[in-house]
Every structure is written in C-alpha cells, then in structure tokens.
Amino acid sequence: MKTTTRVAKVSAATCTAFTLLLTSCIYNRQSAIDPAGPQSGRIDTLWWSFFWLLGAIFLIVMVLTAMTLTRQHRGFEQEPLEALHKASEKTEARLRSVITGATIVSIVILFVLIVASTVTGKANSELQNKKNPLTIQVTGTQWWWQIEYKMGDPTRSLVTANEIHIPVGRPIQIRGASNDVIHSFWVPNLNGKRDLIPSRITTEWLEADHPGAYRGQCAEFCGLQHAHMALWVIAEPEDKFNAWLEAQLQPAASPRTPEEIKGEQVFMNHACIYCHAIEGTPAAGQSGPDLTHFGSRRGIAANTLPNTMGNLAGWILDPQTIKPGNHMATIEVSSGDLQPLLEYLESLK
Amino acid sequence: MTDVQTIDVGHLKAYDISNQDPLWWGQFMFVFIEGAMFAILIAAYFYTRLRMDVWPPPGDQFPHKLLPTLELIPLILSCAGTYWASEAAKKNSRGGMAGGLTLNIALAAVALWMRIVEWHSLNFNWMTDIQGSYVWAFLGLHTFDYIADLAFTAVLLLLVLIGRCGPKQRLGVHVDSIVWYFLVAIWIPIYVVIYWGPIIVETQQ
Amino acid sequence: MKLTTVRNASGLAICFVVIACQRQHQDIRPSPTQLAIYGDAAKEDALRPGGPVSPQPTVNNPYNASAYDISEGQRLYNWYNCSGCHANGGGGIGPPLIKQHWIYGGEPANIFDTIVKGRPNGMPAWGGRIPEYQVWEIVAYIRSMNGEQPRSATASRADMIQPSPQTLVNRTNDQTK
C-alpha cells in the first residue's frame, strides 16, 4: 500500500508539472491593466492618467534636483564668509515665490486627481442601478471559495466552488461573506477587490464586456494557504451561460460504468461525505466544497492544480504535500479503490 | 580678553515647584497618553454599541447606579486633599503635605472600597459578552492606574512623615497632584459610559 | 552568587523554551497511519456502562498539549457534527462532555476508543471513517474542554457564531447567583 502511495505521489507530481507547463498560457489573465469589463476599464483609464501626470511631475522634480548639481560654484566663491551661508534677499525672495508657485500648482493637480478619482468611483458604482442583475454570494473559507447563485426561486439556487460563470454584459452583484477569517475577493481584470469579513456582508458589482476566463486570487492574508486560494471567473455569452446554469442545477450524474458505481460506494464509505456534498446522493457535508458537478470544474484545491485525474489522485492521497496545512483530511484509500473513486468524481460533469 | 557674552545663572533657584519643571511636563505627558487611550476606548465602546441591535446584550442586568454615584463624592473630595498637599509642597509645609496626602489617600481608599463592592453586583464578567469586555476594560485600566497612583501617594506620605522630604520629593507631591486630578476627571466620563451608557443608548428587542 | 543566577536564569530560559516549542508545534503533514494502535488502544476495556473502569495501559495522546492540534480538534468536532449531539460540551441528545464522571472512562485512550468503536445508545463508530490522527485531535480538544490541557495551549474562547462553552458556563453561574 505504501508503494501505491509513493507511485501515486510521483505520478501526481509529474502530471502536475507537465500540466502546469501546458496550461501556463491560460494563467495570464490576472492583471489590473488588462481590463475586461467597464469597471476595470475605467480604473485602467484612471491609472494611466495618474501614471502620465505623476510621471511627468516626477521627471520635472528629478530634472530640477539634477540641476542643483550642475549649478555649483557659480560665482559664490568670491563672496565673503558671512555671505556664503545666505543668498541675497533677491534670490531668497525669488526662491520663495517659486516654492509658493510649485505648491499652488501641486494643490491644483491634486484637486484634479481627487475629482478624477471620485468621478471614476461614482461611475463604477452606477452599475448597481442597471437592470436585471445576477446575484452571486461568494463565501471565503480557509482556503477555497464557496459560490452560491441566488436566484429568485429558491429551488433554483446553486452551490458550487472556486469557479464563477457569468453572462457577458449583465451586471453581477457579488455578495461577499466569510466563514472564518478575512479574505479578499479580487478578479483584477473585472474590478478592484472587496474584503470578505466574517459577520458582515460586503458587496461588489462587476460586469464582463467580452467572454473569457479571468483568474482571481485571495488578496487578504488568510493563513497558511493564502497563496493557494484562486478562483476563475468565466464570462460567457448569455445562452452559453444559461446552458451551463441548467446543467449545474441538475443533481449529480448517476454513475454508469461499474468502475464509477464502485467509486460512488468508495466515496460514501469514507470520510469524504462528512465534508463534501453531492446533490442526489447521501453525501451532504457542508464544510468542504460541493462536488455535485466537480468534473466540470477547471481546477482542484481552489485551483491549485488543474482538474485532471492524475492531479486528483495526488490530491486525494496526499493533500498536505500539495497544499500544506489545508483542511482536507488525509485518508486511507486502498489501491483498488483509488481508480474507481477518481473515475466517479471525474464523471460528475 | 573675550568677546563672548556670558549669561550668569548662579542666582537662579535650583528647584522650582511649579509647572516650569521638566518633571511636571513628564507627568503632563503621562496624562496625555492615558487620556488619549481612554478617549479611544470610549469611542470604541460607542462604535461597538452602534453595531448591536440590542443593548445592553441580552442577559446583562443594568448596573446599579447608587453606589457608583456615591463613590463620586469621596473621589471628588479627595482632590481637595491633593490640592492642599500640592500647595503645601510649594510652601514647604510638612504638616500641610501630610494632612493633604492623608486626606487624599483616605478618601481615595473609601472610593476604591465602594468600587470593589460594586463589582460584585455586576452579573457579567469580561468573558460574558462584548459589553462585559468593555466595562471590565474600563474598570480594569482605571483601577490599575488608580491603585498605582494611590501606592505612589502612600510612598510620598511615608517620605513626608519620616522627614525624608527634600525639594525633589516636594516636587513629587506637586506633580503627583496632576495625575490624581486626571484620574478623577477621567473617571467621570467613564462613570457616565459604564453606568449610564446602557440606559442612555438602550435598545430592547 | 553570580553562577547561581546564571544557572537559575538558564534553567528558567530552557523551561520557557520547552514550553514554547511544545505549545507551538504544528504537525501539518500527519501521515494517515501514523499511529497503528487503534483496535488495541483500550483492548481490556469491556463495555461496562457505569461500571468501574479498570486502569488502562497508558496510551499517550500524541497531540496532548499541542495548541495547533487542539484547535484542529475543535474544528473537526464541529465539522463531523459532534456538536449535533453533544452541543458545545454541555450535552444534548448525547451525554455532556464537560464533566467529572465518564461512562466509558475519561482517559485519552478511553475517549479515543469511544469515538473509534462507538457506544450503545447512539454513539456511532467512527473507526475506519475518519483518520486516526483526527480522532486524537478531537480527543485532545475534548480533554481541553475539561481543563485537562495546559491553559497556555487552549484557546481562551472560540470565534464561532455560537457562544463558547466557557461563556455559557459563566452566564449560567451568573444567573443562578
């Protein structure tokens, strides 16, 4: 059995490395200056205006500072000792008026910047007045994201994890909550961050204006695995989103092959069920991510690894090496049980 | 010959029992520090209260108000003793200092005794709920300072009584008075917050 | 004199060092089969409800006095819904866990056995379902409810939505007074 573990570990590690290499191209979309929505677009504009304006100020100050070096020894040497420490009244007065002028200019510039920033902030908050919003509750948990789609109809509410699908062009209200410590929801391509604070509900509005997959990551230090708490926001056209939603609202797919049937039994007979829920089966644990449509998700362990069977094997057998300190129990799965379990889980599309 | 100007200070006093002494400034800083701390704590109390729907939290009795109110009398009167002692310190009157300090300590001890008796009637402690935490933080911090200053005053009284009381000790009596005035003065808003606060800002479901 | 001071000081320092190490140790990568003792942890313990408990072969909880594991135990206690029957130690459907008299023994090995094998009248057997290291963590937490763990390793209170057992105890005492 020990050998199995080792083999699984090695294969998992190899798989991980290889897949990470292959999928590295999809990781590029986590940038504050690559906007994919009106919110982040306005922030991006604001950023570049600040950048050019303040950059120019920086250059001017640097040039002036450098010029103080080249102005040395210009005729002062001949002046008597007392005069060395003091410029003439005229120079003094001229310098004072320059300082006053520079101060006034900087006040004006800062005033403009305050206005620009307030206007941007206001424009970004306008989204909440747009019609037909979709409300998604994001609950931060050490160290993964619980996602709940709050529909008007309670029977059509949906719980998933670490992956948000949104329709393009529709305003999304993110309701932020936390189960334990403070986390921060941040998908830079769509909008700035919002802390998820226990005992409070915080809100953020966002909208995607073209389809794509945008990566986000917890941005408030939340303990050991703060680094491995990522999520994907997948923006899709309305029809594609609706299809996804309908699929997700279904209970879990029943196992079909004998392997999958055995896998389901393995799942039900292990500690898995105390933490994970699979809709339509007795598994109803609430402390871990909902696995009803696990097979359809992009990543495992809050997107620490891409969702492949090899990665999943490594994760189940030894979660503490992949993500040290996380709350997934290290359980014993015998070599005969592992493959059916993997097949079952991956069949939950 | 020298062309340097000289300022001769030989004729000046070597001690000045007044607010010109650096030691007085040092004590004044202490008052600022403590004052700032209590101010922030009071602000935090009301911040917390504004977040709660029900105040005081369910299960907490309203604190009794009779004893704490009576406690104010010896407390405020004890300032008279402090004042007497600090004026006597300026005039170098040993009897005045002894009398003033004794009065101060006696009245302060009475007030302290009343306060400790009152504690036993509180039906919550710092672990009970958030109000308990705040009330006990106020009581704990203030009483700690109070006892510390009382002990310091007692030492000063001892020094006065055994006659080891030079100008430095008299200065001590004088600057000790500002701390005492401060401790009494800061107790009044704390008293209002912890004994009347739950009533003033009460909300019941 | 100086030497004594140095000796005392270093003794004290070592003492503190040891305390600090022990409390703080985090074993975040336990192996599932780290402890191959369950099954015979309390072999001689016949199921004798209410009966006298014979002295046990001492089986030390590996997570005794470890702050990290006690808090893990607290988390698991809720995750595995022990609180569903035992509440926060005060008892409900199941017997209370904060108490003097234990039906099946209050030593770590007894509690471990109770969790692993289950007991009549509703206590399910968790053996084979949850890993042993987690059972020991839960044992450590249950012991801490009874003040059987060093105070310095025990959380003063929980950050849970429910009030902590300590708070409950205080509240009850105050009200009876």
Next chain:
Amino acid sequence: MRASQDIYPQSVDVERDVEQLRNSWRHPRGVLGWLSFTTHQAIGTRYIVTAFIMLLAGGIEALMIRTQLMRANNGYLGPERYNQIFTTHGTTMMFLFAVPVMEGMAIYLVPLMCGTRNVAFPRLNAFGYWMYLFGVLFLYWGVFTNTAPDVGWFAYPPLSGPQYTPGKSTDFWAQMITFTEVSALCVAAEIIATISKMRAPGMSLNRMPLYIWSILIQSWMIIFAMPAIVLASSYLLSDRTVGTHFVNPAEGGDPLLYQHIFWFFGHPEVYIIFIPALGFVSAIVVAHARREIVGYTAMVLAQIANGFIAFGLWVHHMFATDLPQIGEAYFTASSMMIAVTSGVQIFCWIATLWSGRPRMTTALHFVYGFIAIFVLGGLTGVMLAAVPLDLQAHDTYFVVAHFHYVLIGGALFPLFGAFYHWHPKFTGRLMNETLGRANFWVLFAGFNLTFFPMHILGLKGMPRRIYTYPPGMGWDGLNLLATVGAWIIAAGGILFIVNFLWSRKNGEVAGNNPWDADSLEWAASSPPANYNFEYLPAVTSRYPLWAPREQRGVVTGLATDRREALVTTLMDAEPHHRYILPGSSIWPLISAICVTIGFAGSVFNGWYITWGAIISGLAFIGWFWPKRPLEPAHD
C-alpha cells in the same frame, strides 16, 4: 578635548570647572556600573547599536523572503516558515528597528543640539532602553523557539484570534508591542520635556533647528498614536488569553474595529518613522549645501501639518472593506493633502540645494538618493489614495513597492546619510568617503532593482504575502530581478559595515566641526564629553555656529560638582531655574526586569500581571527613594 581658556570669559575658572564636571559626570566602573549608565550618549548609542542589529536581522529575513520568491513553486521555505519570516521581518523593521533607531538618534542628538547636558529624565531614558532591549529579546526568543508570529505585522483578527492562530506566537507578538510602546512613550515624554524646557538660552521656538522641530512633532505623534496600539494589542491579547470579545464577531465584537484602531496608530507610525528622517535631511542639506534653509517657516508649518494630517487618513488602509462612500472621499482628500505638505518640504530642500554650494559628500549623496526614491514613493502614494486605484493595488506588490520606497527611501536613506554626517561627532573619526560613495551607489542600484519591478508585479495581479506562486503568471522574471536586487542591497549593507569598522580605527580624525556645520552639537568635542559642554551655550540666531563671534554666548554659574542643567521657558528659552539631573542608577534595569517578568509571564498566565505589578511597584519605589543626603534646595 581640553577647553581653552581664551574662548571663555575670564571670570570663570575653566580648569577647575572641567575637573569637577569630569568627576560628577564620570561613568561608574564595572559590569554593574555599565548597566547603570544614564548619559544620553551611552543610551543613545545602545539604542542605535541594538537597532542596527535588528536591521541586520530584518535584512536577513528579507533575503530569505526574496530567496523563497525567486522562482515559481520554490520549496526553500514552507508556508509556516514563510509566514513567520515575513511577519518577523515587518515587525522587526517597524517596531524594533525604525522607531527605536530614530529614538536613539534623537536621544543622542537632541541634548547636544539643544545645548544641554542630558535629556530631562536620564533614568527613564535608561528604563526605556532596557524595555526596548527586552522587547527585542522577547520576540526573538519566540522566533528561535519556533513561536514566531505568523499573522502579518498588523495581525488582523479573526486570523490572529484564539481560534485561527492557536498557541502563543501571536501573544508574543502582541506583548512585544507592549514593550516597544512603553519604550517609545518613555522616550517621547522625555524628548518633549527636554525640547520644551531645556533648550539653550536664546533658542526660542523660531530658532530651533529643523531637526529638533521634527523630533518634537514626532514625539507628540507618539504620545497620541501609541495609546491606540496599546488598545489594539490589548484587545488581541485579552481576547486570546482571558476570553474577552473585543474582536469576536459572534458576541458583537468587530474585527474591523481592530483595523480602525490599529491603523489609527499604524498610519501615524509611518510618519513617526519618517518625520525625524526629514529632520536629518534638513540638517544634512543645511550643513552640506552650506546654506541656510530656504523657507524655514514653511518647513516648520508643513511638518506640523504633516503631523496633524497623519492622524486623519488611516482609513485609506481599509478602502477594500466596503465603507460608506462619503468617508472614502474624505480620506482620499486628506491622503492627497499630505502630498502637498511633503511636497513643500521637497521644494524647500531643492531650493536650498539650488542656491547653496553643495559639497558632494556621502551624506549629501544619500540626500539626493532620498529625494529620488521618496518622490517616487510619494507619487505612488497619491495613486493609492484614489479609491478605485487602491482597490486594484491594495494588498498587492504595488503596495509593497510603495511602502518600501517611502520607508527605505524616506527613512533609511536619510538615516544612512545622517550616520555619515554625525559619525565624526559620535566617534571622533570621519567615515571613508570613497567606500561611502560605493556604499551609496550599490544600495541605490540594489534598492531600485528590488523594488521597482514590484510595482509591475502588483499591477500584474501578484498579491502580497503569498509564499509561492504558480509558473506562467508572468511573474517569474520580475521576481528573479527583485531577488537579485535584494542581494545587491545586502552587498551595500556589507559595504556599510566594512566602512564603519574600518573607520573606527583608520578614519580621518575629525575636529569639533568637520563639516563647518551650523548647529550646536558641532560646538561640543568629538566625541562629546559626558557633560557635552564645559559651559552651556547661549544662542542668538537660528544657525548659532555660523553667527558672528560676538553674538555667541555661554552660560556660567551652573554647579559643576553635581549634574546640573538649566531650565528655560517654553517659547523664548529665557533661563528660569537650575535643574538637578540624576546620576547613574541601576534601578532602571531592575525596574525593567520586574516589568518584563510581569509582561512576559502574563502571556502564559494572567496572574503574572498582578505579581509583575507588585514587584515593579517595589522596584519603582526603590528607584524614587531619596538618597542620603537630600539635595539642598538652594546653594
């Protein structure tokens, strides 16, 4: 240095007075004697040396962090160790290096620049140092026993609370704060008293050197900011040890309240660190540009305004917590306002350099480096004040870059400059200028190489405080660059140490005033005698050593057979009365040990507070117990 009779009035017996001063200010001998020093030079030096050791420790931690982040999925430090290291790095740099080193410099320089013999409360000064030292030992005791704090240097609950961080590490952290705040408050109180009441006759407020102004403002800020951290750390500690609910959301406590209180301290803390550094810059600019400062009044007013505004912008650390918009607008405005008051000072320095005759010493190199780095850091600060930009940049490497630009550029560069500037005063020898310039350029290059890429990393979405990151995020190259830069900074640090050690033996011997500087400390010998001046100076202008000879003055008539100084009035510094300073004493150390027992013990058991208070009370009584014979009132 022997006092020469001819510069003093003939009415005084210089030989006799100097002899008596030497006797009355002599340090006691032996180990016990060494532990009871109370002169400000000794205590200041201890502060500075301890703080530089802490800089070294914090620097090593920084290198470990950078080494871990060198490449994606690096396995050099695991998450537990990494979290401990970055927390210890932040805590060390903020609490155990930056504030204490500024205090140490102030303790050394303020009495000299004010023209007096010691700080107002020499024994309190020693007590403050011992508390600081025990705070250092306390935290590092934790670090070396695997009890290092691991919740970040601002320890937000509930993560730092009893449930999510079990064990003693956070208690160690919170109690270490208590040590340093006691120390900082002691220093602040005595510095304010010294500056307010013990300035040289004639040094009215409008003649105070700008460095003295900056330290005065900093000390007042400590007085008002530190009580907030007293509360914040007590909240955390009492929640963790005795079960209070201050930050427990389940019982009505509020984790955000902790953030408010922490940042009400934490933001001023940044200014507490860098306002004295601005004072260094002013002193260096005046001395090395050989020019009176342009816009003295504007500088003073700007610094005072800085001090006030610093208390009104703490919420810009909390923009992401979904606060009401109206508050956000206010905090944006006040955060940007501080750019104006800081800008005024930059303009004044540039104007002074412009119209002066800068002598390109190492100290001035560091000032130029400071201007370049600090202006950039200030401008990114303006960006962060804008709420929408902050929501993107908050808690990313952009912020890491920003505050290292402000703190290293704004405080560490001036500090190095100040060290090169005052080293001859401290030790009597100049530091090597060639090595100094190499030191500057290596540091400057390494600094920018390390921290400039972090701006880009932040914009590319790298959050701070992650112990690793996956490959392919586009972060790898920049992180490697930053790591290389960090090692270059380390090389710069080694150059500094080499220069310091080399100069101790081989540095050029400096006279009293090697830079021909303006302020009073340069009138004392190098290194200064324990009593600083044979006769306290009297001043008639803002730049006393540049004043014509006939305008200089000295104070006579102070007793020399005991430690005596002059108290002057607050505004105009008129002589008021003489003030007897206490001598050496072991009691500060004993008291500090007793207080430490109480503080350290209470982490494990609350009763230590009571026992610690009792033994500390006894120690304080011993401290204040009058010595025989009682000092006479008049003589």
